[in-house]
Amino acid sequence: MTTSPRLSRGLRDLLPDQMLARQQMIDTIRGVYENYGFVPLSTPAVEFLDVLSGSAGAEAQQSIFRVTNPEHEELGLRFDLTVPLARVIAQYSERELPRPFRRYQVAPVWRADKPDKGRYREFIQFDLDSVGVVSEIADTEIIAGMCDTLGALDVGGYLVRFSSRAVLNLLLAFAGISAEQGVDVFRVLDKLDKVGVEKVRRELMNGYVDESGDTIRGVGLTSEQVDRIEQFLAIKSESRREVLTSLRELFAHVENAPAQIDVIERISSNLYVLGYGDDRVSLDLSIARGLAYYTGPVFEAILTEAPQFGSVFGGGRYDDLVMRFLGQSIPAVGASIGVDRLLAALTQLGKIGKRKATARVLVARMDESLEQEYLAMTWELRRAGIPTELYLGTAKGVGKQLKYADQYDIPLALLYGGNEHAEGIVTVKDMVAGRERAKPVADRKEYLAQRAGQVTMPRAELVDGIRRMLAELE
């Protein structure tokens, strides 16, 4: 009896073409973050359960993967990178980790949720956070970083929308809603994009029964309270300045409103100064974010060419997350990219290269007596920084080896047999040009005779010649 090769649901392998796409994306993001001067951090996949659990609600607890160890400690796999960051901040002194601590982290996280389209139980997050900065310059920097990252990824159009939990708290005061109800209100408002105003209104009041027969429990607000929420949500403009003006008018009599609105005004103003205009960053008061732990500005980014993928990049300020470890709050603000979700979106938009190989050159082995020549040429190219694969399979024929290059999309094949050896030359075949030129040829003999896409060059000029050909392919 053999073992059936399989994976538990929600888990997947990434084959080389998928890994190359993911790595390319991660490298681009890392480039932006390091350009901003953030530093990398790694934490273990496994944490103590109580460390993970603190900020999570009851249903969040359910989706933690439990882990056992020989000591029978209560452990789990991390479900995000923010909680481990909070642990690190609390655990290391300022001597070891001087503040502000600005770190990036790219790593897998695990959630034992029901898998869905594009949603797995293991996925990569790429986080960017500033810890220890009260000033909204840190928030500005995160939002700008989101813009620059999406720009560098060449995602096409994008829009970073931001709002503020503090402003939403003003709304609670304005509408006479208690803090406990506020949590539910934010959760429901977060669905606005997805389900529309009408359903949100009903869910905020008495609830309803949806098309599938499910009962949606209502929050229990009065009609007057919902009216006030709708007045707030009615503040919409492509101009951040206009939104701020309207907001000040609406909350003219709400206590503390000017100070909180000043915060987002400064962020907006900073962004204008840096050239992040209304076309890329919008002040959208309907942004709430599901997470309970946000305390200040919140933001999320959508792709304007693929809005159905929802928020691909989200974050906010969470000043109290370290509280439960240290008993005191430390200001923090950050954002997280759903790498796999964004990758899925970019793949669908056709913006991801479909590389299958890292090699740019395949050295074919055509004649056993020339074995060491093949080795020598391969290492010559490698030492010149040209990614090169020496064909290691058992096929003897050139045809098989070219087919191999074809299957892996290796653009150049180096052919060196007895003929080339005798003349002191090498033959290099451009696979793409070869394919194009062979297309109209129906006759086999003619096809073979034309040696499509091939050039020869002196053996001594191998490296320069290949380099030139690769440069032309770009």
Place this chain on the structure above:
RNA sequence: GCCGGGGUAGCUCAGUUGGUCAGAGCACCAGAUUGUGGAUCUGGGGGUCGCCGGUUCGAGACCGGCCCCCGGUACCA
């Protein structure tokens, strides 16, 4: 979690009232073609018909249970 639709070759799928129904196309491999990936032709390998049980002389098909996938919906730190 709930509603609906599915599961037959690597992929997409056909399979009649239960009785040569283990099939097609594509892909793959080999040969035609011993130094050329394409095209063409010829040949070939491949399946626990999702799993377990039941009905039947006989089940891919019918019945029951389970698993998984897809669409919708809910949840999502």
